[in-house]
Amino acid sequence: MDENNEMVYREVQRPRQIWYWGLILAVAVLMWYWFIQQIVFGVPIGNNPAPDVVTIILWVLFGIAFPVIMLGVLKLVVEVHHDGVYIRFVPFHIHYRKYLFKDIRDYQRMTYSPLKRFGGWGLRFNFENEKAYNLIGKEGIELSFNYSKLVIGTQKPDELKRAIDSVRKEL
Structure with missing residues (x-):
């Protein structure tokens, strides 16, 4: 310029709503739980568990990238x-x-x-x-x-x- x-x-402006933070963190915690159970401990989640590759990809997207972008970068x-x-x-x-x-x-x-x-x-x-x-x-x-x-x-x-x-x- x-x-x-x-x-x-x-x-x-940055997001400040408590429900917004809660929703993002709930998704991240769920993804971390799924990742730790299935990849670290070798215990599949559900009756028809996702392959390990899908679990890792979803964990990276929704357990790491999504919270970082939505809570740390979004403005x-x-x-x-x-x-x-x-x-x-x-x-x-x-x-x-x-x-x-x-x-x-x-x-x-x-x-x-x-x-x-x-x-x-x-x-x-x-x-x-x-x-x-x-x-x-x-x-x-x-x-x-x-x-x-x-x-x-x-x-x-x-x-x-x-x-x-x-x-x-x-x-």
């Missing part, structure tokens, strides 16, 4: 610069997604239900040509473009709107 495009606002980064709003949903985006102010028709602070409107949290789409980036909560900023809308979930909706307002006044 060039020198004239300094950052005005930055928010980093939503929202930045406001002088030319637009930048969003990065780590680890799914390698680079920031830019939403330039010249393309934004309107924006507003809002309270919404991520479950009803988008079917949940994360990077979501619906049938009304709307996209959402939401990690926690139900507060956000809705950006309207000519043919679509983008909802950005935030824990600080007033601060994010003020940052956008201050930059838009300069344009």
